[in-house]
Amino acid sequence: MSYEAAAVLDTETHDAINIDRSKGDFTFPERNKFDAGRGLTGKTIDYICDVKNDPQWLRDFRHKALQVFLDKPMPTHWASKDLDNINFDEIRYYLSDGEKPKRSWDDVPDDIKRTFDRLGIPEQERAFLAGVEAQYDSEAAYSNVKEELTKQGVIFVNSTEGLHQHEEIFRPWFGKVIPTADNKFSALNSAVFSGGSFIYIPKGVKLKQPLQAYFRINSENFGQFERTLIIADEGAELMYMEGCTAPKFETATLHSAVVELVALKGAKIQYVTVQNWSSNVYNLVTKRGLAMEDAEVRWIDCNIGSRLTIKYPGVIMKGRRARGEVISIALANTGQHQDTGAKMIHAADETTSNIVSKSISVGRGRATYRGQVHIPKHLKGCKNNTECDALLINSNSRTDTYPAITVKGNRHSTQHEASVSQVSEDMLFYLMQRGLNQGQAMSLAVNGFINDLVREFPMEYSVELKRLIDLEMEGSVG
């Protein structure tokens, strides 16, 4: 695909996208031609800083992070060797809106178009999801929501705006939950991040509606190196939803996001992710939440797309009675490796954590659960429960489980359980006897397997998720 393709849409694209402009008062964003080129050096960092008009402290921060990134080895001694196939010199680390790869509706693969139809994705969102250069401004479409939020004192902006306009809130927590040197990819993100959200919920504000990145869809929110920081002040509650069930058609092959959550005393944060990148994408994400006294952080994570996903959402329970939870669904089809899991660091008395992970391996897909639970000395009354179940659909599917549990002292309890199974012949026979074909029976069984987790997702997501799983399961049996 050519990056120089005409900015003007051809008629077919127009027809395909078919946006009724009168409805939402859409405007096209202005095009800035900024491109940091391929490869990553100190110059790339300076370029990004200049373009984004970063303050000096951030420039220093980025340069330091670059050094950490270059110094750290690839984690291939435990992670997939597939990581060695990433060519860091080929990657573009920063492209402003104007230079984003453009493509016409024709370039969008048929299977993705078909999926849009099957999932019932709103027309307006299809083009965006397909990456077709016809972004629209969602300000108008969601203006009611925005107004409501502002009234309550909620800050919901992109990360660049956050650090420029709300530095006094942003800076104290930025990079604190996930330090630059946490791992090679968090260092990479710290060096070149752009996009992502900054959210601040004031004391005691409980949001009734989930926040979605959609609300500011024309900003650089689905970037390659997005950086999200969410702070829930004392007693605040919110649910944030990231991604979407539709496959996101992408040509950029490396995505490395960092997401930091801070739940102050008594706050609650739920972070819902549905990841469905196209199957050429390396998705290497670091996500961690900090839960203070009586606070709760929940990660609800669903991974369906990408070539290789490495993601272990974590919670550091720093205050008494803090609670952490990770609910994870992974579906690995042929050519995919979903290496997901959870990290629970207990750092105060009476903290509790719960991990429920379910994975499905289809075709030659490989699903991996990797977890860490850490309960240090001198704490008391900490509890962890871990359950991971894996379902294998075909004879060459693969699943792995690698938990690591450290318990010091005797006033705690942890339990870990994992099982691997296939859909039982009896179940399939029973369903087929009632007139379902083998594929339908299998879909039903798989949906049953993850049903209790799917219910944790907001309504519209869980409906789409079920359809999506049906779609993924198609042709996998019989």
Add this chain to the structure above:
Amino acid sequence: MITTAPHTSATFPAWFTDRQQAAWTRYLATPTPKRGDETWRFSNIKQLDFAGFSRNASTDPATDLVARSSGLEAPAAKFVFINDTLAHAESRLPAAAICLPLAEALVSHSALVEAHFMRQETRLGSAKYAALHEASLTNGMFIHIPDHVEIPGTIEVHHWLTGANTVIFPHTLVVTGTAAKVRVVDIFRSADQVQPGLAIAVNDLSAGPGSKLDYVAIQAFNEVTRVIQINETAAARDAATTGFILNTGAAWARNESLSRLEGAGSRSDMLAVSIPARAQEYDQRTFQHHVSPGAFSDLLYKNSLYDHSNTIFSGLIFVDEEAHHTDAYQTCRNLLMSDTCEANSMPGLEINADQVKCSHGSTSSQISEEEIFYLRARGIDPVAARQLIARGFSVEVVSRLGDDALEALVIRFIDNKFANIATGGA
């Protein structure tokens, strides 16, 4: 530690000399494990500094240690080694069975030993030390039970470590033919409680088709000794193997146990009881490798942790692509008996086949107040109640050995350990 190539006895066959030299080269070429190696995660790498240890011919009067080598009442055969030197041998085995010190078997049954001697690659982290063992060993046991021969009772082997800063390389190689049956117990002890020692032990178990092979290792060295123990078990079609490890001694013990289910319908039971106290550290790594379809493996490791002790359990069930209809289970249970102990568990699964039933579970917990209350309600004081529960926790694993005399022997060592813990294990 040992910096010069060990000298292979001139009486040994040429193939063995070659193997020892090759192993020495491999030992030198293999890097020392370092922090960050996945097979040494959570491990205390400092324990691998073996400076100052050397081989040492027995210095204590042998008769004393032979007299102290009490085990089963009537073993089928009994051997005593002191610093790898044979000090006592008695056997009531049928003539067809070969049960010889390795040094003797190397001469009299060279081809048979060569066919089975250290055939597997060590893959759980201690390849360097397996190479050192192979290069350095001077003796051990070679047990070969021919087709359709069943050995009643148990073959008992004692390994004594004596003299300060002494290293020993105990080796046990057990091979069973078709439908043969044998049970072997290795007992590892120090001559006294104060002299630091080092044992790098290997046991190789090869179970022929339809045979039954049970192996028990009782590790009761003194608490200034360090141990690396590497087990390799291979089970052919319809064979059943049991491997049991009891850890009560040593300052630091590393156990690596690998079971390969090579034949359809084979079975492997991997069992361990560890009771660390004071500052003892036990580091256990296991691997259940399902090569053939329709095999069964079941692992149960139980740790009771006292004082400042530390355990690591890292297990992996690995199911090959063709190994359909596999049944594999792995359970690690940690009973936390103090505020300051530390238990690490890494139960893992890698499944490449379909139609498998696999599960693993790992728990860490203390004795619940309800259990104590229940026993108190029946007139048992809290200390005795805790002792009873802790003992019962370990005994559950021992009872899977299925031989009363051997179970009694293992429990004797367990009770000795409890007696040696403040408050009697409560």
